[in-house]
Amino acid sequence: MKHILCIVGTRPEGIKMAPLIKALKREPWAKVTVLATAQHRDLLDQVLALFDIRPDVDLDIMRANQQLPELTARLITALDEKFTELAPDVVLAQGDTTTVMTAALVAFYRRIPFGHVEAGLRTHDLDNPFPEEMNRLVAGHLARWHFVPTGRSRQNLLREGIDDAAIHVTGNTVIDALLEVAATDWPLDVPLDASKRLVLVTAHRRENFGEPFRAVCRAIRTLVERHVDIEVLYPVHPNPNVQAVVHELLGDHPRIRLCAPLDYAPFVEAQKRAHLILTDSGGVQEEAPALGKPVLVMRIETERPEAVDEGVVRLVGTDEARIVHEASRLLDDPQAYREMARGVSPYGDGKAAQRIVAVLHDALVGNTEAAAGR
Numbered sequence: 001m002k003h004i005l006c007i008v009g010t011r012p013e014g015i016k017m018a019p020l021i022k023a024l025k026r027e028p029w030a031k032v033t034v035l036a037t038a039q040h041r042d043l044l045d046q047v048l049a050l051f052d053i054r055p056d057v058d059l060d061i062m063r064a065n066q067q068l069p070e071l072t073a074r075l076i077t078a079l080d081e082k083f084t085e086l087a088p089d090v091v092l093a094q095g096d097t098t099t100v101m102t103a104a105l106v107a108f109y110r111r112i113p114f115g116h117v118e119a120g121l122r123t124h125d126l127d128n129p130f131p132e133e134m135n136r137l138v139a140g141h142l143a144r145w146h147f148v149p150t151g152r153s154r155q156n157l158l159r160e161g162i163d164d165a166a167i168h169v170t171g172n173t174v175i176d177a178l179l180e181v182a183a184t185d186w187p188l189d190v191p192l193d194a195s196k197r198l199v200l201v202t203a204h205r206r207e208n209f210g211e212p213f214r215a216v217c218r219a220i221r222t223l224v225e226r227h228v229d230i231e232v233l234y235p236v237h238p239n240p241n242v243q244a245v246v247h248e249l250l251g252d253h254p255r256i257r258l259c260a261p262l263d264y265a266p267f268v269e270a271q272k273r274a275h276l277i278l279t280d281s282g283g284v285q286e287e288a289p290a291l292g293k294p295v296l297v298m299r300i301e302t303e304r305p306e307a308v309d310e311g312v313v314r315l316v317g318t319d320e321a322r323i324v325h326e327a328s329r330l331l332d333d334p335q336a337y338r339e340m341a342r343g344v345s346p347y348g349d350g351k352a353a354q355r356i357v358a359v360l361h362d363a364l365v366g367n368t369e370a371a372a373g374r
C-alpha cells in the first residue's frame, strides 16, 4: 500500500481534487488520507459535502480577513506537524493557493515526493495574479510529478527547465467535476426574472482590490442601467474586501441580485442558465467554455490563454468603459455572441483524474498491464 496525502484548502481545490480523491480511493494499492487546511472554511465545506468527501484531518486554518504572511506561517507550522505524524509516501495538491505553495514547501523540507495537479499555468507576471503566480512557481519547482492540463502548460514548464519525463498532460480535473455535476439539472434557489437575460458575475482577486475592483462594480451597474432586458446574478465571495465594495456599489439595484456564494451544483446550474459570464475566476474560465457560455475576464492577464485563442473567452481588464463596451457588444450583436458561444473544452475531456491515477500507479507500484489498460 502507498499512503497518499491529498491536500485541500479552498473552494476550487475542493472541486478540482474531488475527482482525483474519489478515483484514488477506488485503487486497492492506495491508502488515501484527505487533509483539509480549511484555508476556506465555509466554501470548502460546501464542496466537500457535495462530493461526499470527509476530511481525515482538518487544520481549521481560516481567520477572518487573513493576511498572506500570517496565513503562510500558520500553514507551514500546522502542515509540518501533520506531515511528520502521518509520514505519507506522496503529497498531492492542486493549483496555486497559499495552501498549495506551503504544502509543496513542507513536503520538500520533509523529503516527501510532491505531485502538482494543474501544473504549468503561468502569466509570467508576479503581480498578476497576486500571489498565485509566485505560489505556482514555488510548487512547480518542488514537484516530482507535474500534472498539466494542456500542451501550453507543458511548454511553460519545459521553458523553465523542468524534465519532460516528470510532466504529464492529463487535462484539468475541473472538467471531470463539471461533467459529473452538469449532467443533472439542479434547483437554483434564487428568485430570477425568467423574462430577462441572465448575466452571471463573480470577482475576488486580491490584485484587483481597491480602485480596479470599484471600477468593475461601476461597470456592472452601468451595464444593467443601459440594458433593461438583463438581470445580474452575483454570488459574492466572502472575502470582506470584496463584500464591502460590492454591497456599497451594487446593493440597491433592482436588477442586480447579490447572494451568498452558491453551492457548486447550483452555481453550475447558474452557468448553464447564463447568457453571459463576467468573472476574474480561474475555474469559471475553464468551465464556462465547456458549457458554451461566452466569458469576459476582468483581469489584465490570464494564465489560461487556450480559451482566449479559441475565441470563446476575452480578456477585458478592469477598466470600466472597456468592460461596458465588450459586454454591450455581446448583448447587442447576435453574430458576435454566436462566435463566442461555441462550446469548446480546451482544458479537458473528463478523464484527467484517471490519467493522474495511472501515472501514480506506474511510478509507485510499477507499470503493470492493469495500469496500461486504464
Ligand code: UD1
Residues within 6 Å of the ligand: 010, 011, 012, 039, 040, 041, 042, 043, 044, 062, 063, 064, 065, 066, 068, 071, 096, 097, 098, 099, 131, 132, 204, 206, 238, 239, 240
Ligand atoms: C483564495 C486564494 C485564491 C483563490 C481563492 C478561491 C490565496 C492567497 N488565495 O483567495 O488563489 O483563487 O481562494 O476562492 O491562496 N472567507 C470566509 N469564508 C470562506 C472563505 C473565505 O469568510 O469560506 C473570508 C475570510 O475572511 C478569509 C478571506 O475570505 O480571511 C480570504 O480568504 P483567503 O483564502 O485568504 O483568500 P481568497 O481571497 O479567498
Ligand code: UDP
Residues within 6 Å of the ligand: 011, 012, 015, 202, 204, 235, 260, 261, 262, 263, 264, 265, 267, 268, 280, 281, 282, 283, 284, 287
Ligand atoms: N463557484 C461556486 N460557487 C460560486 C462561485 C464559484 O461553486 O458562488 C465555483 C466555480 O464553478 C469554480 C470555482 O468555484 O469551479 C472557482 O472558484 P473561485 O472563483 O473562488 O477560485 P479560482 O478558480 O479563481 O481560484
